Amino acid sequence: MEFKPFEKKIWLSSPTMHGDEIRYIHEAYETNWMSTVGQNINEVERKTCEYIGCKYSVALSAGTAALHLAMKLAGIKSGDYVFCSDMTFSATVNPVTYEGGVPIFIDSEYETWNMDPKTLEKAFELYPDVKVVVVANLYGTPSKLDEIRAICDKHNAVLIEDAAESLGAVYKGRQTGTFGDYNVISFNGNKIITGSAGGMLLTDSLEAANKARKWSTQSRENAPWYQHEEIGYNYRMSNVIAGVVRGQYGYLDEHIAQKKAIYYRYKEGFKDLPVSMNPFIEEEMEPNFWLSCLIIDKEAMCRQVRGEDDVLYVSEAGKSCPTEILEALVKYNAEGRPIWKPMHMQPIFRMNPFITKDGNGRGLSNAYIHGNETVIVDEDIFERGLCLPSDNKMTAEEQDIIIEIIRECFQ
Ligand SMILES: *Cc1c(COP(=O)(O)O)cnc(C)c1O
Numbered sequence: 001m002e003f004k005p006f007e008k009k010i011w012l013s014s015p016t017m018h019g020d021e022i023r024y025i026h027e028a029y030e031t032n033w034m035s036t037v038g039q040n041i042n043e044v045e046r047k048t049c050e051y052i053g054c055k056y057s058v059a060l061s062a063g064t065a066a067l068h069l070a071m072k073l074a075g076i077k078s079g080d081y082v083f084c085s086d087m088t089f090s091a092t093v094n095p096v097t098y099e100g101g102v103p104i105f106i107d108s109e110y111e112t113w114n115m116d117p118k119t120l121e122k123a124f125e126l127y128p129d130v131k132v133v134v135v136a137n138l139y140g141t142p143s144k145l146d147e148i149r150a151i152c153d154k155h156n157a158v159l160i161e162d163a164a165e166s167l168g169a170v171y172k173g174r175q176t177g178t179f180g181d182y183n184v185i186s187f188n189g190n191k192i193i194t195g196s197a198g199g200m201l202l203t204d205s206l207e208a209a210n211k212a213r214k215w216s217t218q219s220r221e222n223a224p225w226y227q228h229e230e231i232g233y234n235y236r237m238s239n240v241i242a243g244v245v246r247g248q249y250g251y252l253d254e255h256i257a258q259k260k261a262i263y264y265r266y267k268e269g270f271k272d273l274p275v276s277m278n279p280f281i282e283e284e285m286e287p288n289f290w291l292s293c294l295i296i297d298k299e300a301m302c303r304q305v306r307g308e309d310d311v312l313y314v315s316e317a318g319k320s321c322p323t324e325i326l327e328a329l330v331k332y333n334a335e336g337r338p339i340w341k342p343m344h345m346q347p348i349f350r351m352n353p354f355i356t357k358d359g360n361g362r363g364l365s366n367a368y369i370h371g372n373e374t375v376i377v378d379e380d381i382f383e384r385g386l387c388l389p390s391d392n393k394m395t396a397e398e399q400d401i402i403i404e405i406i407r408e409c410f411q
Pocket residue numbers: 061062063064065088089091092136162164165185186187188197198199
């Protein structure tokens with residue numbers, strides 16, 4: 001079948017505005033709270049606590065800023081090892097290094113594509129003194145959060161939950177962003193709801209919330225003049241940005257429902273292809289379905305070789321690979337993306353320890369990829385997986401065409 005390229009690009013995940021946002025921006029303007037103080041900020045903090053069920057929230061300029069303050073609250077000091085999710089966006093782990101910490105990456109499991117609790121336990125055997133764990137919920141799917149929480153408790157470690165991609169996802173009846181001592185959400189432009197930018201720190205500790213709020217506004221002491229006893233940051237959310245977030249909150253559930261419909265339409269459309277969707281544990285979790293992804297069966301992978309900055313593949317009948325599918329999508333003006341390249345494979349982190357279920361992942365060879373046994377889960381998912389166009393403004397008809405484009409890659 002031949003299709004014409006989409007006239008309007010189909011995005012991976014783009015902002016979806018509804019009209020309420022401009023009303024609150026306007027309100028900030030009219031009342032002249034064009035600042036990092038104002039009613040929109042108060043309301044966004046209140047709504048977040050109400051929706052998620054946390055005690056305190058601090059509105060900040062970005063999820064990355066929230067993660068940085070979480071690292072400070074966790075007490076990371078120069079040279080400290082910190083256990084981190086390996087398959088995540090770099091914003092999860094960069095803030096560890098802002099405080100001088102050294103990320104140790106933990107391989108994932110196949111049931112949720114998130115940090116494997118068994119591997120985390122193994123990591124504590126190898127590094128018993130580690131005091132902080134940073135776990136991310138990839139693509140809106142919760143990690144095995146109760147197991148990870150229990151391991152942290154057993155080892156007296158602080159847990160930081162990066163729920164930037166999973167706002168609104170539920171694990172065992174509880175919202176993500178509540179399992180860590182310090183939790184982070186993001187309102188970046190591509191997230192499930194957005195402020196164009198912005199993020200939040202969530203915690204049940206009043207003391208932590210107060211510290212974060214103070215640090216985020218240059219650590220001003222309570223004095224008639226600018227008085228400082230600590231280093232501060234300019235990390236507070238703008239009241240204009242907060243207006244956008246405030247307007248979006250009423251549509252979070254709608255966005256989740258749309259993303260869920262997209263996920264299941266793909267799943268149905270691919271049911272006789274040698275692929276599966278990004279997995280979750282149905283009995284335990286309800287993802288927010290932020291991004292739909294697929295992973296190609298090992299036997300149906302054509303040859304694909306990735307260097308640091310480029311890639312080659314050999315097209316084969318009945319088989320395909322992420323690169324072939326991504327190129328087909330580009331041809332039709334649709335945006336897909338490779339799976340987030342694991343942190344342990346990033347040149348900047350090449351010296352950092354990496355733990356797999358078999359021990360030190362740095363000592364293992366890459367020969368497993370086309371063999372029978374997969375030793376490094378994250379390398380395998382990166383090799384065989386990709387993110388699909390998941391924009392909630394994509395119509396069912398447009399998605400049907402995308403499904404057909406992908407089916408043709410396996411012809
Ligand atoms: C988007 C994202 C962040 C960072 O949020 P910003 O608001 O863009 O700073 C952190 N972690 C993960 C996993 C993300 O996807």
